[in-house]
Amino acid sequence: MIIKISGLRDGIHDFNFDDDISVLGLEDPFFGNFITKISLNKSHNQVILTANVSLNANFDCDRCSSNYNRTLKNEFRMVYFFGKESIDNGSLNAVYLQMDADKIDLAAELRDYAVLAVPMKNLCKEDCLGLCYNCGKNLNEGECDCEKTNIDIRWQPLIELKKRLNTN
Helix, strand or coil: CEEECCCCCCEEEEEEEEEEHHHHCCCCCEEEEEEEEEEEEECCCEEEEEEEEEEEEEEECCCCCCEEEEEEEEEEEEEEEECCCCCCCCCCCEEEECCCCCEEECHHHHHHHHHHCCCCCCCCCCCCCCECCCCCCECCCCCCCCCCCCCCHHHHHHHHHHHHHHHC
């Protein structure tokens, strides 16, 4: 994923990319195409790049084990400076380019930010009920027939609190 910057005038330039995820070196759980919208603000000594990446991924829910697809989105900003590299300031979003650089390769950044968009907890929906701990039925599809009287007495104060909150 390369943007040619040598022929660009100073100012803001917009780019749209729609390509297969294999171009970025991404595999499972990602599938299909990724869409990237890039705004590039070029001046004589730097380029400020803002990118929005959107791609599809396939997950198994951590609560109910059902398979689902989700569109992941992430936004990032990079600053490219022309000139010799200076002292490292600890910023991962600043890159130094040679004065005669004519292009910027974004494949590594897009791949990294796509992976960062993967949630730590994969849920098919926010209020997923999960599986019954006794019979294994998916509680999103309905109640199970298991007896629910075996409640640990230590949880009783929380159950009472929940009942009071639901009645208000």
